[in-house]
Amino acid sequence: MFEIARFAGTPGRSIVVQTHKGTGLENYVAPEPTVQSANLYAAKRKQHPGWAQRKPAAGVYNCAGMVWASRRTTLPEPSDWRRVLQEDNYRQVRRGELPHVGDLVVYVRKGYTEILHVAVVFSVDRFIGHDPSGGVAIRVLSKWDNQSGEDSHALDDLVLNGGEEYVSEIWTDRP
Amino acid sequence: MASRVLAALASDEFLVSLGTVSSAEALRRHLQQSEFVKAVGEALTSGEVSEERVRQFVSDLMRSFKPGEQFFYDPALAALAVVMRRRYTPFADEFLLDLARVGRIVEFPFSPRVAQLCRLEWGARHPRVKKKTKTYNEAALRALRHAKFSYRVVLVSSRRLKRTGTIKREASYATS
Secondary structure, three states, X not given: XXXXXXHHOOOOOOOOOEOOOOOEOOOEOEOOOOHHHHHHHHHHHHOOOOOEEEEOOOOEOOHHHHHHOOOOOEOOOHHHHHHHHHHOOOEEXXXXXXXXXXXXXXXXXXXXXXXXXXXXXXXXEEOOOOOOOOOEEEEEEEEOOOOOOEEEXXXXXXXXXXXXXXXXXXXXXXX | OHHHHHHHHOOHHHHHHXXXXXXXXXXXXXXXXXXXXXXXXXXXXXXOOOHHHHHHHHXXXXXXXXXXXXXXXXXXXXXXXXXXXXXXXXXXXXXHXXXXXXXXXXXXXXXXXXXXXXXXXXXXXXXXXXXXXXXXXXXXXXXXXXXXXXXXXXXXXXXXXXXXOEEEEEEEEOOO
């Protein structure tokens, strides 16, 4: 039934990507999006009017590839994303600590440790007159997948895996 | 109705509803709860959609496969794999095996792995392993030992069979 895919499919080019400790990370360079994929991305964007596009539909990299591989490749394994957080000396932002631009937002499946998505803190706006432990509006930059574009959006303005429940954590490489 | 439930898997509505997909495992979890997938399963069970119709649907989708481009209907194939995991028919077996065998290619980012996971579940509920043994009596064993045949026999004694042994014929043939 899928002989054409078995024999004509391509394994994809990969590059050397490692954690700080030298652990190799599985990766592949994704193809450029087709017109259909670009149209699908446009249809998803229409459902989120609060998204601000930074880059149109592009291939090559996914969310983790944008965050950890400088947009050079796709890092397809969520277990590898967890490994990067551990081996690249990231820490979770403390309670009451303000996130900074460049910190990471890690969306984790609720009740589990499985990472569903990673994004970069794009802007942090504090509401004037509010208690410093709250009243912060964070916008993050996401690459949705390796056929979509990049958009900045509010922290919870996204749909993961058809609406799976998640918890957002903020991680930083700052000391 | 029959072709509508299948066509829904290839629709923008279904694909947009997935949102951002993080992994094959996550996609499979979502598809197990998806109304689109449940509708296909029910249609197959009731007979409104035949397996031959599913085969034709897949064949139609695969016409748009292009090496080097991500296959647009990869989520539809993943959805069908999730449907097939609860169907204990030769077609379901064939579908899951064929899709899982595609392996890791850039054109199919998720569906082969979804099929692999579904096939594991399928196999756990519907074991396919069959053990075949042949038993020979003493006279036959003696005759085989003295035979001028050019193949090698390995005699393995079995605890269950006291007098006779179980002979395993090896695939290799000795040359004279």
